[in-house]
Amino acid sequence: xxxxxxxxxxxxxxxxxxxxxxxxxxxxxxxxxxxxxxxxxxxxxxxxxxxxxxxxxxxxxxxxxxxxxxxxxxxxxxxxxxxxxxxxxxxxxxxxxxxxx
Amino acid sequence: xxxxxxxxxxxxxxxxxxxxxxxxxxxxxxxxxxxxxxxxxxxxxxxxxxxxxxxxxxxxxxxxxxxxxxxxxxxxxxxxxxxxxxxxxxxxxxxxxxxxxxxxxxxxxxxxxxxxxxxxxxxxxxxxxxxxxxxxxxxxxxxxxxxxxxxxxxxxxxxxxxxxxxxxxxxxxxxxxxxxxxxxxxxxxxxxxxxxxxxxxxxxxxxxxxxxxxxxxxxxxxxxxxxxxxxxxxxxxxxx
Numbered sequence: 628x629x630x631x632x633x634x635x636x637x638x639x640x641x642x643x644x645x646x647x648x649x650x651x652x653x654x655x656x657x658x659x660x661x662x663x664x665x666x667x668x669x670x671x672x673x674x675x676x677x678x679x680x681x682x683x684x685x686x687x688x689x690x691x692x693x694x695x696x697x698x699x700x701x702x703x704x705x706x707x708x709x710x711x712x713x714x715x716x717x718x719x720x721x722x723x724x725x726x727x728x
Numbered sequence: 729x730x731x732x733x734x735x736x737x738x739x740x741x742x743x744x745x746x747x748x749x750x751x752x753x754x755x756x757x758x759x760x761x762x763x764x765x766x767x768x769x770x771x772x773x774x775x776x777x778x779x780x781x782x783x784x785x786x787x788x789x790x791x792x793x794x795x796x797x798x799x800x801x802x803x804x805x806x807x808x809x810x811x812x813x814x815x816x817x818x819x820x821x822x823x824x825x826x827x828x829x830x831x832x833x834x835x836x837x838x839x840x841x842x843x844x845x846x847x848x849x850x851x852x853x854x855x856x857x858x859x860x861x862x863x864x865x866x867x868x869x870x871x872x873x874x875x876x877x878x879x880x881x882x883x884x885x886x887x888x889x890x891x892x893x894x895x896x897x898x899x900x901x902x903x904x905x906x907x908x909x910x911x912x913x914x915x916x917x918x919x920x921x922x923x924x925x926x927x928x929x930x931x932x933x934x935x936x937x938x939x940x941x942x943x944x945x946x947x948x949x950x951x952x953x954x955x956x957x958x959x960x961x962x963x964x965x966x967x968x
Binding site: 629630633636639640643644647650651654655656657659660661662663664665666667668669670672673675676679680682683684686687689690691693694697698701704705708 | 767768769770771774775778779781782783784785787789790793794797800801808809812814815823826827833834838841845848849853855856859926929930933934936937940941944945946947949
């Protein structure tokens with residue numbers, strides 16, 4: 628697989644994870660899914676379950692955002708590597724052609 | 729609409745009378761309702777009212793989005809090559825180690841946590857549905873019980889100074905007057921029946937919290953060990 632193709636995959640994966648992070652960050656269901664208005668310990672439990680789910684979704688969002696950024700960094704490394712080697716290759720080819728003339 | 733949606737409205741008046749009787753008259757000493765009341769710290773009527781408006785539908789929607797991302801993660805992972813080809817040399821070796829770690833973190837850590845979160849949402853949704861169903865079954869029994877007839881037939885005092893008025897059966901809502909011991913016992917029996925169902929639901933819900941907590945926290949990325957620096961004699965090979 629070429630560096631260019633790999634860079635495209637890294638970019639796409641990074642973008643997908645960044646998009647996922649944005650959605651996951653807004654995904655926590657409202658409290659109507661739980662008997663949050665219940666009195667006493669049942670209400671406390673409903674609140675705790677709601678909080679646990681909200682924390683889990685926030686953690687998923689952070690994981691996706693951080694990993695999206697890592698893939699974006701990898702894509703940047705691949706772009707630099709490909710550009711650097713392409714420049715070197717072009718320079719060698721140019722010098723070789725200059726030497727021929 | 730589920731069974732609780734159908735049964736909660738007709739049970740509301742009965743349970744309001746039960747709550748009122750418990751508040752004003754308590755329950756017979758040693759009655760099974762006492763430990764249940766202490767355990768939940770709630771009256772049956774107000775607890776049922778709160779559960780009646782709790783709908784698992786938003787959890788369905790959350791689960792659907794998570795399933796979509798689970799598929800997206802799987803597809804993204806499958807598209808990533810396990811090894812970096814077309815680039816050889818020390819820089820490539822270092823990148824290959826990073827790539828393998830990036831790929832594994834997506835395909836294993838992130839995907840596993842996402843599936844665990846999805847399973848947690850499903851478990852909570854099931855808990856809400858099961859709790860509503862169990863409560864509906866309890867209300868169906870309670871509504872047709874002899875205790876319900878006794879409580880409905882009795883007048884329940886509504887003011888703290890209610891005293892001498894006679895206990896006149898009324899369909900017009902609570903009235904004033906003393907409460908007969910058998911009505912207090914009937915109200916306590918209904919309360920115990922409802923609260924027992926709620927305590928069982930509480931225990932199942934509390935178990936969910938403990939069971940899932942370790943599988944929902946944030947998973948950390950493990951940075952791969954650094955590949956050693958290249959010598960000048962290293963060969964580099966690139967496919968653009």
